Structures are given as structure tokens and as C-alpha cells.
Amino acid sequence: MSCSRRNFITGAGVVIFTTGVAGTAALSSRRSFASGEEEAAIKYGMLHDENACIGCTACSDACREVNKVPEGVSRLDIHRSDPMGEFPDVEYRFTRNSCQHCENAPCVYVCPTGAAYKDPKTGIVDVHKDKCVGCGYCLAACPYQVRFFHPENKAADKCNFCRDTNLAQGKQPACVESCPTSALVFGDLNDANSTISQAIKNKPVYRDKVTLGTKPQLYKVPFDKGEV
Template identity: 90%
Template sequence: MSCSRRNFIAGAGAVIFTTGVGTTAAISSRNSFASGEEEAKIKYGMLHDENACIGCTACTEACREVNNVPEGVSRLEIERSEPIGEFPDVEYRFTRDSCQHCENPPCVYVCPTGAAYKDEKTGIVDVHKEKCVGCGYCLAACPYQVRFFHPENKSADKCNFCRDTNLAEGKQPACVESCPTSALVFGDLNDPNSNINQAIQAKPVYRDKVTLGTKPQLYKVPFDKGEV
């Protein structure tokens, strides 16, 4: 491996310290990519409707099966709130916890080997498994704490919108296909006529930790019977 321990630590430390510079570099890289060919117009995103979600976890099981995710780790979780209301009128809020596919992904900026990257053609944040050295910088940098080490291939892993499985076959992500209440909407955020943009326009939405400047592409319809 050409990356020495000294260069490895110094390089990663510099990126962490100069996050703003990293952001500028990422934008410059995108502009360079577009200069040679037509700029990509797809930006995938997802919406999770907390009012439609019933917490059945069909999405997590479908994700595990389609993407061969081992037991003990998960690409997405459905978190259940504390009881809202009093018995017998008790309800729960269910919210999705998974990769946000940020426009400004901290995990990409801190990766010293280029294993973590954002696909400029789709906006999907993904991992080159063969480049991952297991340093754990991306896991630590992710504000949403949704990355994990795959116990079999020993690389960082997370949701990639079923890019290598369902999406590659022209289908919707496994979680979307399996949801019995249509609580998940997936599509191109750059297409004003897409289902996801129509859903975002039709309902109030929020995104997690937007003050950090990550520009997450996972939108959520807030549960209307409790506080977000």
C-alpha cells in the first residue's frame, strides 16, 4: 500500500480540520466532471412518512434479504418513540434511521483512500469496498451514525439505495417495494414531476441536522400526534 501511516494520519487530519476546503474541493471536482460531458441531472432521494409508517420493519427485512446484509448489522432501522398519549389511546412515532446521502457528506471528506465517495451521476453516497482500510474515520465523521463495518468483507457499509441490486435492475429500493403502507417514496429530486417531489410539495417535511450543512437527501413527514 502506497499510503504510509504518517501520510495517512496527516492527510486525514488535514481534511477534518479544513472541512470548508474539502467542501470547495468537492464542488470543484463536480464542475470538472461536468466540463467534459453533459452534467448529470439525477439526484436520488427518499421520503419517509412517519404518519403512514406502522413500524412493521418489513423494510429492514427486505433490505437484509436483497442486499445480503448479515445478522448483527443493518443498513436501516425503524426507531420507535416512547408511548404518546394514555392507555388505551396510546400511539407511537416511527422514524427511519439510515444513510442520508448528503450533498456535503463528511464521510467522503475524511476518507484517506477514496473508499467513501459520492456518485456525481446519481447523488448516491457509496463505498469502494476494495479501497477501504478499516480506519473508521467515516464512521466517526457521520453525524447520523449510520455506517458500520461489514463483518464479512471488513469494509465500511451502509444504505446505498440498493444501487447494486434493485436499482441496477430498474426497480425501486427493496424497502420501498416492501412497505405495506406506502410510507416510503423514492425518486429523482431534480425532476419536478417525480413522485418524491410531489410528496414533498404536498406535505410538511423536515430533514435531520440540517444546521450542520450536510444537506441530507432523506426527507421525513413529521408525526402529527407528537413533537419531532
């Protein structure tokens, strides 16, 4: 399933407000998704186990160091819930917030220059920084609000599974390598025998905002003492 840049938003007209861009842009369409996109030979995805995560932020620290992410912005955040229970028996739920690498990525469809794109070989959603004009459409279109403007190169940026760093060196993404509790699993979702495919098969999982039709490739094992 795919949709064109022009047609990804349905309805009579949706106004996108962008930061740093004068005025507004209205996008309308007659349809949201169309068939015809070929599936990548490899489709990378990630699993975050909320029961194993202890909120140590080693993942976000490693991401920042490996990918040279400046202070003030982040490719990966771990959100902590309000306390559950009564002191001293208090527990917290930790959830991951990062690019979902959507199969139907709104950021790609709204980009007017082709800077936002999905790699056909891996399914990774990424950015051609030299093509980015800073219009902010992708930031506004992302339902997960995980994109940001890089303060140094002024281009849109986000998690790309360490595609240019660890992945290029044959390693796992920095967040996966640094996790002390093995709360993160990364791999090929098209391989039924991969560790991530087996984990998704054998664990209860959910994905954020699936009703939007984005088909996110970030899976989560829900915290068993809370609610999804």
C-alpha cells in the first residue's frame, strides 16, 4: 500500500501549520492510500519491551554519541509515566518515542523536494539533507511528532536506525547495543525466522496510532501492570 505526496491526507482540506514558514499550506485529496508499491527485500523494524525497560536512558545517550546529535534535540526519547501504586511499592511505565519508520509515511508524501524518502532496499525512512529546504511540512505531517530541525545543518532530522553509522558498519543500532536489559530488538521483519519476527509472534505487541494507516514498524510489548 502507498499513497502519493499529494493524496495522503483525506477530507475536504487539512491545514498544516509549520514552524518558521510564513502562512499555511492546505492539503486535500480524494483518496488516502493506493496499491502498487513493491515490498522491500528487507524491512527493518524494532521492538521495545516496556516490561524490560528500566528507563535508564542508555539508549538515548548512545544514540546521541554515535550519531553526533546536538544538545537541545533528540532522535530518541524514553517517556516515564506517572507513578503507579503507593509508596514504597511504586512502579513506572517507560515508553519509547522515536521515528516509527512507517510503511505509509506521511512525512514522505508531503515533502515537496523529495528530501524525505523511504529506502526501497530496507524500508528505512530517511532524509536527503541536501534536498531539504526547511519548509517544515514533514514535521507537521508526522503523527508521532518525532522529527526536528537539526540546529547545525538546518535540515529535517530523526532516527534512521543508525543507518549511516552502526548499521553501515554491520552493527546493531546504538540504542540496541547499549540497552542493559535487552529491552530492544532490531531486525528484518520480512524474515520469519529473525529474532524480531519471532519476538512479535510470541509476545503481545501493539503499535501506536495504527488506525491512521501509517503501518509503523516500531512494535511495543505493553507494560503488563498498566494500560495501553
